[in-house]
Amino acid sequence: MSVIELPKVKKTINLEGQKQFFYGLQVVGLFLCFLFLVLGQILDSYFINFYILRNLYLLLFFDFLSHLIFVSLPTLSDLKKETGIFSLLLIDSIVYVGFLYYFIAYRPVFIFLLFLNIFLTGLQMGKKRAFWIALWASYLLASVFILDVNDLNAQKQISFILNSVSFFAVGWLSGHIKTQIQGLDEEVKSQERNVEVLKKFNQMIVENVGTGLMTIDRNRYITHANPAALRIFNVKSLRGKPLKNLILEVDEKVKTDMFLEGAHPIKRYEVIYKNESGYRQVLEFVVSPLKDPERGILGAVLMMQDLTELKQLEESLKQKEKLAAVGQLAAGIAHEIRNPLASMSGSIQMLRDTLPKESMENQRLFDIVLREIDRLNGLISEFLEFVRPEVKIDQIVDLNHLLEEVLDMVKVHTGLRKDVQQKRMLNAKRPILAHYDKLKQALLNIVINSYQAMEKETNPELVVQTYDAGDKVVVSIKDNGLGMSEEEKAKIFEPFHTTKPKGTGLGLAITHKILDMHEAQVIVDSEKGVGTVFSIEFPVAHDFLDKKKIGNI
Numbered sequence: 070m071s072v073i074e075l076p077k078v079k080k081t082i083n084l085e086g087q088k089q090f091f092y093g094l095q096v097v098g099l100f101l102c103f104l105f106l107v108l109g110q111i112l113d114s115y116f117i118n119f120y121i122l123r124n125l126y127l128l129l130f131f132d133f134l135s136h137l138i139f140v141s142l143p144t145l146s147d148l149k150k151e152t153g154i155f156s157l158l159l160i161d162s163i164v165y166v167g168f169l170y171y172f173i174a175y176r177p178v179f180i181f182l183l184f185l186n187i188f189l190t191g192l193q194m195g196k197k198r199a200f201w202i203a204l205w206a207s208y209l210l211a212s213v214f215i216l217d218v219n220d221l222n223a224q225k226q227i228s229f230i231l232n233s234v235s236f237f238a239v240g241w242l243s244g245h246i247k248t249q250i251q252g253l254d255e256e257v258k259s260q261e262r263n264v265e266v267l268k269k270f271n272q273m274i275v276e277n278v279g280t281g282l283m284t285i286d287r288n289r290y291i292t293h294a295n296p297a298a299l300r301i302f303n304v305k306s307l308r309g310k311p312l313k314n315l316i317l318e319v320d321e322k323v324k325t326d327m328f329l330e331g332a333h334p335i336k337r338y339e340v341i342y343k344n345e346s347g348y349r350q351v352l353e354f355v356v357s358p359l360k361d362p363e364r365g366i367l368g369a370v371l372m373m374q375d376l377t378e379l380k381q382l383e384e385s386l387k388q389k390e391k392l393a394a395v396g397q398l399a400a401g402i403a404h405e406i407r408n409p410l411a412s413m414s415g416s417i418q419m420l421r422d423t424l425p426k427e428s429m430e431n432q433r434l435f436d437i438v439l440r441e442i443d444r445l446n447g448l449i450s451e452f453l454e455f456v457r458p459e460v461k462i463d464q465i466v467d468l469n470h471l472l473e474e475v476l477d478m479v480k481v482h483t484g485l486r487k488d489v490q491q492k493r494m495l496n497a498k499r500p501i502l503a504h505y506d507k508l509k510q511a512l513l514n515i516v517i518n519s520y521q522a523m524e525k526e527t528n529p530e531l532v533v534q535t536y537d538a539g540d541k542v543v544v545s546i547k548d549n550g551l552g553m554s555e556e557e558k559a560k561i562f563e564p565f566h567t568t569k570p571k572g573t574g575l576g577l578a579i580t581h582k583i584l585d586m587h588e589a590q591v592i593v594d595s596e597k598g599v600g601t602v603f604s605i606e607f608p609v610a611h612d613f614l615d616k617k618k619i620g621n622i
Contacts, residue, residue, distance in 0.1 A: 158190050158202055166209040170216065180232060183210075184239050191243025192250075199240030207233040281373035284359060285312055289320055292368065301352065301375050303344055316342055319354055323369055326356070334358060339376070349594060351376040381592065388562050388581065406449060414442045448575075462587060465610060466503040468535050468544060469495040475513050476533060485520045489529040497535035497542045501607045503587055511583040514576045515546055515603050522550030522601065541606040553595040561593060 165182045183206045191199030214229055275282060281298035285291055294307040302315065313320035318340045326336045338354045353376050359368040421435040476491055516531070523529035526549060534545040553561065562581040584591055588608055595601040 155190070155194060155198055155201075158186055159205055161186050162202060162206050162209060166206070166213060169210075170213045180210075184235070187236055187239045188243045191240050192247050195247055196241060196244025199244050200237060203233075203236035203240040206236050281371075281375075283307065283371040283373070284368055285323070285371065286368040287366065289313065289323060291315070298373060301350070301373060302342075316340065316352075319356075319371070323356055323371075349377075351380045381590065384559075385585070389585070391563060406445070410442055410446055410449070414439060414446075417442070462502055462504050464503055464505050465500050466505055466508065467500050468497050468542060468607070471505065471509055472512065472533055472535065472544070475509060475516055476531075478513065479516050479520055482517070482520075485517065486524065486529060489520060489523060489531055492530065492532040494532070494534040494536075496537075497544075498537055499542055499609045501542055501587070502610045503607075504583075507583045508587060511580040512544070512546075514580040518577065519546060519548035519550065519601065519603075522552075523548050524550075526550055537609075538606070540609055542609055544605040544607070545602060546605075547600065547602040549600040552597045552599050552601055553593075554597050558593055558595050562591075 162183060165186065169180065169183075187199055187202050187206060190202045210229060210232060214226075275295050278295065279297055281301045282293075282295040283291055283298050284293045289312045291307045291310050291312060299305065299307065307315065311320075312323065319338060322336065322338055335355065335357045338356070340352055340354065342350045342352045344350070353374045355372045357370050358366045359370050361367050417435055417438055421432060421439075424431050424435070472495060473493075476493065479485055480487070480491070516533075519531055520529075523531075528549075530549050532545070532547040534543075534547075536543055536545075562577050564575055564578040581591065584605060590606045592604040592606075593601065594604070
């Protein structure tokens with residue numbers, strides 16, 4: 070079903086059907102001749118004359134035999150078929166004039182049949198052939214008058230002249246009608262071709278447009294979905310399926326806004342769609358009613374766009390703006406705080422060394438102060454790491470090898486659980502361009518966060534995958550830990566945001582900055598009580614190099 074159905078042109082002219090109809094009229098004319106002959110035999114004793122009967126029956130037999138042979142022949146070429154029909158029309162004229170000669174009282178009837186014969190010739194074959202039949206009919210009619218010379222008078226002469234002129238007039242008229250019919254037929258065919266071209270063009274637009282397009286009926290069943298819509302929902306077919314089974318939220322909105330009295334004609338919705346594999350997409354729907362002037366609203370047209378990447382880019386931009394603001398603040402404050410802290414640390418150490426060995430309580434308090442100074446100094450170091458200018462990304466790195474190192478490191482990490490089951494599915498074939506140490510730091514931060522999220526899990530499991538996906542290399546790090554709410558997920562890369570009692574809130578912020586330096590796209594999918602998946606898409610090495618070359622031109 071096409072989304073937009075153009076009106077169909079009804080073909081009201083069928084020349085082939087008309088030819089069959091006119092051919093039938095010829096046979097009807099011959100049948101009338103036969104009927105008059107039989108009635109004449111019954112009602113008029115004059116027809117008992119055998120010689121008259123013989124001539125008439127021979128004419129009829131010859132004519133019917135000619136028609137029968139022509140109909141029985143196998144498929145003929147158009148030229149032979151037209152010549153055959155013309156020959157039959159000539160023979161029919163002889164039969165009509167023969168009966169006109171013998172049935173004097175019914176001459177008007179048979180003259181009408183001659184007119185009909187000429188008219189049919191003009192409609193089937195045009196003016197030229199009609200004029201030939203008119204000339205043939207005039208010749209035959211003249212023969213009748215010549216044979217009946219004893220009864221020839223002025224009235225019959227005028228009748229002959231009028232009939233002959235009328236024969237040619239009917240021939241011209243029927244030929245003109247044929248020309249008009251052919252013109253109309255060509256016009257109809259031309260319109261049909263134009264409509265077909267428009268329908269194909271319309272279908273081509275619908276099938277190739279980048280925006281997803283669906284139509285639904287009044288019961289909200291999908292009647293059409295273009296390839297872009299199928300790609301968005303990652304299915305092979307949607308036709309005949311209820312909209313509510315695909316995306317319930319939109320179905321309810323469409324039911325309310327499209328098919329209720331006084332509904333607004335065009336609506337725009339933005340919804341979160343989660344496909345069968347669990348991947349979440351942000352979809353924008355623009356819905357408008359599908360109206361028919363006579364039958365009202367027949368359904369609705371739904372146009373949809375996947376805004377997932379756009380939303381991710383918006384969030385990334387916001388994140389960068391926040392990071393830039395915090396970075397400027399951190400750079401200014403860090404240097405101002407670090408120097409006084411160094412003086413305080415040195416002074417307190419000197420004071421602690423002057424205390425008597427017996428004052429253990431005072432020494433303990435001084436130790437606490439020194440530890441907190443060290444902690445503040447570490448925080449400042451993270452600040453400086455966070456705001457430090459980007460490093461050069463120019464090393465060819467095998468992600469599989471790097472992740473093997475990271476996973477081996479966390480297995481022996483003193484502050485992490487040792488019973489986490491690691492599943493390593495490292496199948497990427499292509500390398501990426503990276504700064505090895507920085508990227509290792511970023512991925513280590515993510516893995517450590519996953520370990521910490523599974524501290525209370527009975528059967529902790531970490532699944533790490535790498536694989537090639539088109540022009541990207543993808544790293545997936547999945548845990549079955551606490552998971553996050555939508556609010557927590559939105560702030561995960563913000564500086565100073567932490568859910569840990571002793572966290573600084575800079576670990577994942579620094580991680581995000583490092584990944585951003587590598588032009589990696591980070592997608593976080595998390596559900597409270599289920600777990601979290603970090604999906605990181607890196608450009609392959611050759612694409613990265615091409616961009617660098619373009620940037621250096």
